[in-house]
Amino acid sequence: MTTLSVDIRGKTYPSRTPGANHTALRDISFTVPEGQFTCILGPSGSGKTTLLNIVSGLDRAMEGSVRLTDNGAQDPAALPIGYMFQTPRLFPWLSVLDNVRIVMDENGVAAGEAENLLKAMGLEDVLQAYPNRLSGGMQRRVALARAFAVKPKLLLMDEPFVSLEAPVADRLRQILIDTWNDRRTTVLFVTHDLSEALTLGDRVLFLSKSPGHIVLDLTVDIPRPRRPQDPEIERFQKQLLADYPQLLAGLLSVAREGA
């Protein structure tokens, strides 16, 4: 069992003017059990990307702790992580296939796992193409395949489907959910789109405006499989916004923020 425990007391960015340091995150604490799909939703500037960078280990300059614990004997620091950034971040000098193979070990490469993943993403015809010849949607699929190729214990996703046309984004969400269903990876998915969060997540953490902290920890008990236009999701969303009209602005109550 792999469990992610995040306990961030504070994350500040130093400023050039002394004393004017910008606090990005404050008192964020949550635990994600294995296999859970957790969405993180917040207004822009609430520190969502900062939070993912801290969890991924890219950013270690903070007060607090992030722990990925595994019941097995494996060293937690060596547990594989997948990270899908806002842009695909593929290596333009490597073919589609090599972009996926480069993160895998020799056994995986030899077993043809890269080909299988790319095939599952519908990319079997462009294995030898260079990424910049592909459409934006196809590039994201390659990035998604790469993220799964390391058999991650934790998959981090930072608004990976933003700036795509709606049908393309829907198709990618479907691929993501299918792959997640197969592998039951623990996912931390950042978005600012409530209906996306409700379609994908088992649970949604709502962040406040800067400095970001969790204002609401919501369990999404809508049965799967879900579709973005499902009436149940729309009903859920309406009810939520009726209860907390200012939730998307990062506030729990109308008058003054309560949490």
Place this chain on the structure above:
Amino acid sequence: MPADGRPMRRALSLLNTASDLTLRLVSLGFFVLVWAIAAYFAHSSKLPGPWSVANSMVDHIAAGDLPYHIGITLARVAAAFVIAMTIGTAIGLAMGRSRSTDILFDGWLVLGLNVPALVVIVLCYIWFGLTDVAAIIAVALNKIPLVVVNVREGARTLDRDLQQVAEIYRFPWGKRFLKVTLPQLTPYIMAAARNGLAIIWKIVLVVELLGRSDGVGFQLSIYFQYFDISSILAYTLAFIAVVLFIELALLRPLEVRLTQWRL
């Protein structure tokens, strides 16, 4: 569709290179013609015509001295080239990546760029003796600062986003360098390699003239003492031909291959 456009474009570019080639040949022919006319009117051993230079070249090739000395010079060029590119790339990368390293060595770099090649050569011969090692060190020292400048420029533009990808997927050091850093530096390294070859072979000739007893530079100094202008020009043209061949047959295709992903 790129599949339809590509053969068309390839045909067009072939046509282009064909007409380019014609122009180049016409230009070259004109040069030889002017040379021949000038030599005819000068009627002097100080300006031999193309024909006598060609004859001299054939003689030197047949006698074996020209291939031998060009081979020796090429070996020195290759050694100095490899050393200068390796060390220059390493220093340039370090300076481009770290601001403090950059500031620390920037003064040295300016110094290195401005020391006359001749001074470096003379000092190397004095300090290390009249040996091949001294000769190659002298040439490499002259070239390293130029490589550093090029690679530093490239290292400053390294994509941080891709470095983060390498970090997330825990690429070991070697993989990170070969698959992430080096491809981004390739255009800068190739630029350094191409102008490096041109500079290095010229400096190698000076080094040979000053302190070696073989190589093209040494031969030129001998023919200079005999006022054998035909041999001097024959050696020069033969060596230029070899260097151009290396440039066209090795460096250009290598560059095309390494940067084909940009197309």
